[in-house]
Amino acid sequence: MSTLPPPATVSPQQRAYLAARPLRWLAALSLILPAMVFVISAWLSYDHHQLAVRDQLQRDLSRLYEHALKVFETFDLSARYVTQVISNASNAEMRANEASFHDRLKSLTESLPQLRDIWIVDEQGYGIVSGTLFPMPRVDLSDREYFSVHKNDPSRGLFISDVIEARVADLHFFAISRRRNNADGSFAGVSVISVRPEYFTSYYQQLKLPGIAAIVREDGALIARYPYTGMTNIRLSSDGAFMRGIHENPESGLTEGVSSLDRQPRIYAYRRLPTYPIYVTVGIDKTEVTIAWLSDIGNHLLFGIPATLALFALSLVALRRTERGALAHGQLQQEVARRELTERALRQSQKMEAVGRLTGGIAHDFNNLLTAILGNVDLAMRRLPESEERVRRLLGSARQASERAATLVQRLLAYSRQHPLEMKAVDVNRLVQGMSELLRRTIGETVTVETVLGGGLWKTAIDPNQLENALLNLAINARDAMPEGGRLTIETANAYLDEAYVIEHAGEMAHGQYVLVAVTDSGTGMSREVIERAFEPFFTTKPTGAGTGLGLSMVYGFVKQSGGHIKIYSEPGEGTSIKLYFPRLADGSDLPAWMPVSEDLVANGPDTGSLANTILLVEDDEEVNRFATEVLREEGFNVIATHDAQSALRLLDANPGVKLLFTDVVLPGGMNGRQLADEALRRRPDLKVLYATGYTRNAIIHQGRLDADVELLTKPFTPDLLVAKVRQMFETLESVAEDDDEAPTGPERAGPPS
Numbered sequence: 001m002s003t004l005p006p007p008a009t010v011s012p013q014q015r016a017y018l019a020a021r022p023l024r025w026l027a028a029l030s031l032i033l034p035a036m037v038f039v040i041s042a043w044l045s046y047d048h049h050q051l052a053v054r055d056q057l058q059r060d061l062s063r064l065y066e067h068a069l070k071v072f073e074t075f076d077l078s079a080r081y082v083t084q085v086i087s088n089a090s091n092a093e094m095r096a097n098e099a100s101f102h103d104r105l106k107s108l109t110e111s112l113p114q115l116r117d118i119w120i121v122d123e124q125g126y127g128i129v130s131g132t133l134f135p136m137p138r139v140d141l142s143d144r145e146y147f148s149v150h151k152n153d154p155s156r157g158l159f160i161s162d163v164i165e166a167r168v169a170d171l172h173f174f175a176i177s178r179r180r181n182n183a184d185g186s187f188a189g190v191s192v193i194s195v196r197p198e199y200f201t202s203y204y205q206q207l208k209l210p211g212i213a214a215i216v217r218e219d220g221a222l223i224a225r226y227p228y229t230g231m232t233n234i235r236l237s238s239d240g241a242f243m244r245g246i247h248e249n250p251e252s253g254l255t256e257g258v259s260s261l262d263r264q265p266r267i268y269a270y271r272r273l274p275t276y277p278i279y280v281t282v283g284i285d286k287t288e289v290t291i292a293w294l295s296d297i298g299n300h301l302l303f304g305i306p307a308t309l310a311l312f313a314l315s316l317v318a319l320r321r322t323e324r325g326a327l328a329h330g331q332l333q334q335e336v337a338r339r340e341l342t343e344r345a346l347r348q349s350q351k352m353e354a355v356g357r358l359t360g361g362i363a364h365d366f367n368n369l370l371t372a373i374l375g376n377v378d379l380a381m382r383r384l385p386e387s388e389e390r391v392r393r394l395l396g397s398a399r400q401a402s403e404r405a406a407t408l409v410q411r412l413l414a415y416s417r418q419h420p421l422e423m424k425a426v427d428v429n430r431l432v433q434g435m436s437e438l439l440r441r442t443i444g445e446t447v448t449v450e451t452v453l454g455g456g457l458w459k460t461a462i463d464p465n466q467l468e469n470a471l472l473n474l475a476i477n478a479r480d481a482m483p484e485g486g487r488l489t490i491e492t493a494n495a496y497l498d499e500a501y502v503i504e505h506a507g508e509m510a511h512g513q514y515v516l517v518a519v520t521d522s523g524t525g526m527s528r529e530v531i532e533r534a535f536e537p538f539f540t541t542k543p544t545g546a547g548t549g550l551g552l553s554m555v556y557g558f559v560k561q562s563g564g565h566i567k568i569y570s571e572p573g574e575g576t577s578i579k580l581y582f583p584r585l586a587d588g589s590d591l592p593a594w595m596p597v598s599e600d601l602v603a604n605g606p607d608t609g610s611l612a613n614t615i616l617l618v619e620d621d622e623e624v625n626r627f628a629t630e631v632l633r634e635e636g637f638n639v640i641a642t643h644d645a646q647s648a649l650r651l652l653d654a655n656p657g658v659k660l661l662f663t664d665v666v667l668p669g670g671m672n673g674r675q676l677a678d679e680a681l682r683r684r685p686d687l688k689v690l691y692a693t694g695y696t697r698n699a700i701i702h703q704g705r706l707d708a709d710v711e712l713l714t715k716p717f718t719p720d721l722l723v724a725k726v727r728q729m730f731e732t733l734e735s736v737a738e739d740d741d742e743a744p745t746g747p748e749r750a751g752p753p754s
Contacts, residue, residue, distance in 0.1 A: 023322050027315035034308040042297050049293045053284055054254060056210070057269035060282045064213055065271050067203060068280045071114055072273060075176050075193055081108055082118060082191050086180075091122045091188060098129050098136060105131035116166075116173045116194040120180075121147060123189050139167050146177040150190045154179065160278065162221045163197055163232045172197060172232060174223040200224035211266065211284030216242070218277040222261075236260050242268050246279060256286065370716035371694070372623035374399060378719045379630065422712060423461050424594035425585055428492050428515055429453045431464055431594070432471070439475050439488075446485030447478070454493035460515040460582040462562050464594045467517075470555040474519040474578055477552065481523030481576065491518040495581060497565065509565040514581040521577075526570040534568060555580075613730065614638040614655065618648045618663040618676065619692070624715075628662070628692075631719040632726065645671035645679075652680055658687070660729055665693040688729050692717070 085104045086094060094101050105118045109131035118131040125142025127133075141147055146161045161175040173194040180188040204213040204226035215224040220236035220243050222229075236243055241257025245268060248255075252271040259266055267289070270281035377399045384392055432451055440449050471490065478488050495516040502511045526534065535556040555578075559566045563583050570576035585591070615632060619625040620643050629641045640655060642648050645667050652658055661680050665673040677689045694715035713725050 023315060023319040027312060027319055030311040030315045031308065034304060034311075038297075038300070038304060041300060042293075045296055046293050049289055049296070053267060053289050054269070057254070057267065057282050057284060060207070060209055060213070061269040061271055061280065063207065064204070064282060065273070065280045068200070068215060068273060068278070071200075072276055072278070074112060074114065075195070078108060078112065078115065078118070078193055079176070079178060079191070082120075082193070086120060086191070088183070090182075091128055094120060094128045099134065101129040102131070102134045102136075105129065106134075114196055114199040116171060116196045119192040119194070121189045121192060123151075123187050128189070133168065137168060141167070144175075146175050146192060147190055150177060150179040151187055154181075154185075154187070158276070160217060160223065160276070162217075163223055163234070165232055166194075197224040198228060201226040201228040209282065210288060211282060213282045214280075216270075216279045216281060218246070218272075218279065223278075234261070241266070242270065242281065242283075246270060246272075259283075369623075372621070372627055374716050374718055375624070375627035375631065375722075379627070382719075422463050422465070423591055424464055425459050425589060425591040426462050426464050426467070426594040427457070427459055428467070428517060428582075429457050431467060432490055432492060432517070435468060435471060436490075439472070439490075442472065443475055443479040443488065447482055448485075448487045449475075450487065450489045452489060452491040454491070454516075456494070457492055458494055458513065458515050458584040461585045461589065461591055462564075462582055463558075466558045466562075470558050470580070471517070471519065473552070473555055478519065478521035478523060478576070481521055481525075486522040486575075488522075489518075489520045491520065492516065493518075494584075497581065505565070505567075509563075509581070510583075513584040514564070515584060517580040517582070519578050519580075520575065522575045525572045525574050525576055526568065527572055531568050531570060535566075613659070614640065614657045615660045615662055615726065616648060616652055616655070616658045617641045618643070618645065618661070618667065618673070620644065620664060620666070620668050624664075628722060631722055635723050635726075637726065644669045645673075645676040648676060649679060649683075652683065652687075658684075659733060660688045660690060660726065662690045662692065662726070665691050688733055690725065690729055 082105070085101065085108075089097075089101075101120070105120075109115050109118055115131075117133075119141075120128045120130075121141050122128050125140055125144075125147050127136050127139050127141060130136055144161070144164070146159050149156055149159050156179065159175075159177050161177070163172055163174045165172055174197060176193045176195060177190045180191055182188045200213075200215060201224060207213075209226065213226045214222060216222055216236065220238065220240075222234040222236060225234075237260035240260030241255055242259075244257070245253055245255030250272065252269075254267065254269050256267040257265065265286040266283040267286060268281055268283040270279050272279050377395050381392060381395050381399075384395070386392075432453065436449060436451055443449070475488060475490075482488075493516045495514045497509065497511050497514055499511045502509060534552050536553065556566055559580055559582070565581040567579045567581075568576065569579070613636065615637050617625065617628055617632070617639050619628060619641070622643075625641055625643065629639045632639045638657075640651055640658065642651055645663075646669060648661075648663070652661070661677060663673040663676055667673055667676065671679075673691055673693075677691070680687055681689065688711075690711050690713060692713045692715060711725075711729065713722065717725075
C-alpha cells in the first residue's frame with residue numbers, strides 16, 4: 001500500500017498571515033514611524049527648552065547682578081560717609097555729642113531705603129550712637145558675630161553677617177561691618193550698617209521671576225531670598241547643588257540639582273560680586289521646565305495622534321480585507337487537497353475492502369483444506385517408518401508448501417485487517433527480550449543484533465503473536481538489505497505524537513501517548529519511490545521467487561488494526577528505520593496480561609486427574625473433523641464428534657462427562673459456533689469452550705479483536721498446536737477444580753464457635 005501524502009502543510013491561517021505580512025508591516029510602521037518622529041521631536045524640543053531656560057537664567061542673573069552691584073556700591077559710599085562723620089572722634093566724644101552724630105547718621109539712613117540703621121559700637125560691645133535710636137539705650141552687642149570677628153582679627157576688613165534679629169525691635173537685617181581703631185592702632189569698636197533683606201526680595205518680586213532669586217554668602221549663608229523665607233541663620237548644605245557648583249566654578253556658572261533648602265530639583269545660574277564674598281543666583285524648578293516642554297509637545301500630539309490613528313485605521317482595514325481574502329483562498333486550496341486525499345483514501349479503502357472480501361471468501365474453505373492437508377501429512381509422517389526417507393522427504397515438501405500457503409492466507413488477512421487479534425496487556429520490553437535469541441538464529445551470524453530497551457516502558461494492548469511475527473518479518477527484511485552483514489537494532493521507548501504530527505499524516509491516528517518499537521538496520525536503504533509503495537501487497541524489490549511482497553503489508557495491516565501507526569525513515573545507502581507506534585494501555589484496563597507460552601505444553605502428556613477428559617468436537621468439514629478426532633484420541637482424550645450445532649446440543653445433554661466444547665465458528669444449519677457455545681454454557685455453566693476458525697467476521701471478533709472471554713485456535717493448525725491448546729484448556733480446568741476443593745466450607749470457613 002502506498003502511503004497517502006499529507007495535506008498542505010501550510011494552513012489557511014498561515015497563508016492568510018503570510019499574504020498579509022506586508023500590510024502588517026505597513027500597519028506597524030504607521031505607528032512606529034510617527035512614534036519615532038515624535039520621540040526625536042520631543043527630544044529636540046526638550047533640548048530647546050533646556051537651552052531656553054539657561055538663556056533666560058543668564059538674562060535674569062545679569063539684571064540681578066547689576067542691581068546687587070549698585071546696591072553694594074551704595075553700602076561702600078555709606079561706609080565712607082560714616083567714616084567722615086565720626087572722623088577721628090573718640091568714643092567718649094561721640095557719647096558727649098550723641099545728638100549731633102545721631103542727626104547726621106539719621107539723614108543717611110532715611111535717604112537710603114535699603115538701610116535699616118547705622119550703629120557705632122565701642123570696644124566693649126555697647127552701642128554709642130545710632131541712626132534711628134536716640135538716646136542710645138545700653139545694649140550689649142559683644143556676642144554678635146561681627147563684633148567678635150573684628151575684635152579678634154585686626155586684619156579683617158569688610159564683614160557681612162548672617163540675617164540676624166534686632167535686639168531693640170522685631171526686625172531682621174544682615175550687617176556690613178568694619179573695624180574701628182584708635183590712634184595707637186588699638187581696637188576701638190566697629191561701625192555697622194544694617195541692611196534690609198526684604199529690599200532685595202521686593203525688587204525680585206517686581207521682576208516677576210519664574211523661579212527663585214537669592215544673595216548667598218560664599219560659605220552658604222543665605223542673606224536674601226525670593227520668595228522671602230522670613231527666617232534667620234539659614235545656611236545651604238555644603239553638599240547641595242549650589243555649593244557644589246561654586247566650589248567647582250567659584251566665579252560664575254550653571255549648575256542643577258536638588259535644593260538643600262526645600263528639596264526641589266532646580267537649575268541654577270550664579271555669579272560672584274567683585275570685592276564682596278557674595279553670590280547672586282537665580283534658579284528655576286525643573287518641574288516647570290518639564291511642564292512647559294509637555295505643553296509644547298502636547299500641541300504636536302493634538303494634531304499628530306488623529307492623523308496617525310487615521311493612517312493606522314486605513315492600514316487595518318486593508319489588512320483585514322487581505323487576510324479574509326487569503327484565508328478564503330487558503331481554505332479553498334485546503335479543501336481541494338482534502339478532497340483529493342479523501343478520494344485517494346477512498347480508493348485505497350475500496351482496494352483493501354476488495355482484498356479483504358476476496359481473502360475472506362476463500363479463507364474459511366482454504367484454511368479447512370490446509371488444516372486437513374497439514375494434519376494428515378503430520379499424521380502420515382508420525383506413522384511412517386524412519387527407513388522411508390524418500391517418502392518422508394516428499395511429505396516434508398508437501399508440508400512446507402502447505403505452510404507457505406497458510407502463511408500467505410494469514411498475511412492477506414492481516415493486510416486487509418481481517419485477522420482475529422487476541423489482545424493482551426503486553427510488556428513489549430519483555431517480548432523483545434524474549435525474541436532476541438530467536439532473531440539471532442534466524443538472521444545469521446553476519447548481522448549483529450542489538451536491543452535498546454526503554455526504561456519505565458508503558459504497556460500496550462496488542463496481539464503478542466502478531467507482534468512477534470511482525471518483528472520477525474522486519475528482521476528478515478533487514479537481513480536481506482544487508483547482504484554483507486551489518487547491524488540490526490530493536491529499540492523501545494515511550495513516545496508522544498502531537499496534533500501537528502497527526503495533521504501532517506492526514507489524521508491516520510489520534511494524538512496522544514504511544515509505545516514505540518523501532519527496527520533499524522545499516523543496510524542499503526530505500527528510495528522515496530520505494531518508501532511510497534513499500535506497504536502495497538505483492539510489491540517487492542527482491543528477485544523473483546525470493547519474496548511474496550506481503551511481509552511489510554502484513555506488518556502495516558497488523559499495526560493499523562491495533563490502532564497504531566507505522567512510519568518508514570530511510571535514505572539510499574544510509575540504512576532504514578521502521579517505527580511502530582502502539583497506543584498506550586490505560587492503567588485500569590481489564591485486559592489479561594500476556595505471559596510467554598510454556599515450551600513444554602506439547603511434551604507433557606495429558607494429566608486428567610480426577611476429571612473426565614471428554615471433548616465434544618463440532619466441525620462441519622469432514623476431513624478436518626476426522627483429522628482432529630484422530631489426533632486427540634491418539635493423545636488419550638475421549639472425543640465425541642459431530643457436524644452441526646443441533647446434534648451437538650443433543651450429544652451434550654446425553655453425555656454429562658463432557659468438559660470441553662471444541663467447535664468451529666462457521667457451522668451449517670442456522671446456528672454458528674458462538675451461538676452454540678452460548679446455549680451450551682446456559683445448560684452447562686462449568687463447560688470450557690475452544691473455538692476454531694479460518695476466517696470469521698463478527699461471531700467472536702469485533703472491530704478486528706477477539707472478544708475478551710474467547711479461546712481461539714486459528715486454522716490451519718498442526719497436531720502439535722491442537723494438542724498443546726487442548727492441554728492448556730484442561731490444565732486451566734484442573735486448577736479451578738483444585739481451588740474449589742481446597743476452599744473451606746460451612747463451619748470451617750466461619751471458624752470455631754466462641
